[in-house]
Amino acid sequence: MVLQLKAWISVVLIMGLGSIAARAETIRVTIEKMVFTPAVITAKVGDRIEWINKDIVDHTATVKGRWDVVISSGKAVTLQLERAESVDFYCRFHPNMKGRVTVTP
Amino acid sequence: MFCRTMTALAVLSLLGSTHLAHAADKPTDPQIAHIAYTAGIIDVEAAKLAIAKSKNKDVVAFARDMVRDHDAVNTQALALVKKLKVTPEDNDTSRSLVKAATVERAKLDKFDGAAFDKAYVTNEVAYHKQVNGALETLLIPSAKNAELKSLLETGLKIFQGHEQHAEHVAAGLK
Numbered sequence: 536m537v538l539q540l541k542a543w544i545s546v547v548l549i550m551g552l553g554s555i556a557a558r559a560e561t562i563r564v565t566i567e568k569m570v571f572t573p574a575v576i577t578a579k580v581g582d583r584i585e586w587i588n589k590d591i592v593d594h595t596a597t598v599k600g601r602w603d604v605v606i607s608s609g610k611a612v613t614l615q616l617e618r619a620e621s622v623d624f625y626c627r628f629h630p631n632m633k634g635r636v637t638v639t640p
Numbered sequence: 641m642f643c644r645t646m647t648a649l650a651v652l653s654l655l656g657s658t659h660l661a662h663a664a665d666k667p668t669d670p671q672i673a674h675i676a677y678t679a680g681i682i683d684v685e686a687a688k689l690a691i692a693k694s695k696n697k698d699v700v701a702f703a704r705d706m707v708r709d710h711d712a713v714n715t716q717a718l719a720l721v722k723k724l725k726v727t728p729e730d731n732d733t734s735r736s737l738v739k740a741a742t743v744e745r746a747k748l749d750k751f752d753g754a755a756f757d758k759a760y761v762t763n764e765v766a767y768h769k770q771v772n773g774a775l776e777t778l779l780i781p782s783a784k785n786a787e788l789k790s791l792l793e794t795g796l797k798i799f800q801g802h803e804q805h806a807e808h809v810a811a812g813l814k
Contacts, residue, residue, distance in 0.1 A: 569797035591716050592709045592798055608712065628705050629801025630808060 561585050561613070564634075566594050566606065571624075574634040578616050584636070587611045595627040596634075603627065666782045667731065673721050674728035675737070675779060676792060679771045680710040680717075682741040686767075689748060690760045699757045702809045706764070706802065713795050720791055754813070761810045768803035772796060 559581040565572050567589040576584065588594050588606040596604045596614070601622060606612045619640045626632035667675065683706050690703035721728055744763060751759045775796045783789040 568794050569801065591794075592712045626801065628709070628805065629798060630804040631797070631801045 559583060559615070563587060564596075566590055566632075569629060569632055571596070571632060571634040576634065576636040578636065578638050580616060580619050580638055580640055582638075583613050583615045585611055585613045593628065594632065596624050597627045598622045598624045667733065667779065668729070669783060669785050669788055670726050670729035671731040671733070672779050672783050672792070673717060673726060673788065674730055674734050676775075676795065677714055677717050677728060678734040678737055680714045682737060683764075683767065684710045684714075685741070686745060686748070686760065686763070689745060690756075693749075693752065693756050694760065695753070696757045696813070698809050698812055699761060702761070702764070702805060705805065709798055709802065713791075713798060716791060720787055724785060724787065726785075726788075758810075758813055761806055761813060764806040765803060765810055768799050768806060772799050772803060775799070 560578070561583045562576055562578055563585050564576065565587045569590065578584070584596075586594075586596055586604060586606045588608055588610055591608055593605065593607045596602075596606065602614065604612050604614050616636070616638045619638050621635070621637040623633065623635050625634070687703040687706035687710075691700055691707070694700050694703065748756065748759055748763065775792055780789060780792045780796065783792055
């Protein structure tokens with residue numbers, strides 16, 4: 536619950552900051568039947584990922600020590616990419632769900 | 641060590657006493673629905689015991705995940721059987737699962753602290769492995785209704801996630 540709340544707060548903050556970024560793209564990642572689609576994402580700093588969870592269970596998009604987005608069943612959450620990096624993400628609740636995001640400057 | 645032996649014994653007796661391992665006994669859709677629902681309830685019950693007893697935050701978080709996910713899957717299963725006008729039918733496999741789970745829960749309840757955490761998580765790995773094996777080799781191939789089969793397939797992916805999650809929690813309990 537606390538974790539979820541933290542994730543929400545950070546997401547809301549990020550969304551607020553995002554409004555000043557110009558021409559940022561939003562990349563949609565759908566989660567359905569336990570799969571992130573697309574699972575391999577390329578983006579630029581300032582772009583956003585909109586996670587859409589179509590599953591009956593909650594998921595997360597987590598990069599250990601970096602970000603942790605909780606996406607409840609049937610909901611969508613947006614995350615702004617702030618750093619150029621190439622990182623693997625996974626679902627904390629179901630570690631068999633994986634993906635990779637490469638963020639370029 | 642004692643705890644590991646107990647769990648291994650529990651798993652062996654569970655495998656030995658259920659019909660899950662016999663692919664020849666093809667369950668019907670109403671029986672499959674009952675088995676899948678029962679397996680979910682058993683894991684929720686174990687998780688509730690863990691939430692009440694454990695002081696380890698990773699174990700409690702895992703147990704909460706189990707309650708939330710298995711409740712969600714079972715809610716979906718109930719909605720599906722209602723839609724299909726199927727009445728889940730009790731059967732020997734469901735009864736064996738309940739019997740074995742009752743024994744396991746009584747064993748778990750005797751442990752406290754770190755010993756409880758280890759016993760619970762070890763059993764979660766073994767239990768998900770067993771149920772996932774049954775889904776893969778018996779329940780999914782036997783399911784006739786396409787929607788039931790699809791829900792079981794999604795369930796399998798969710799529970800495979802739980803198995804890995806439980807393995808991660810177990811690795812952190814050293």
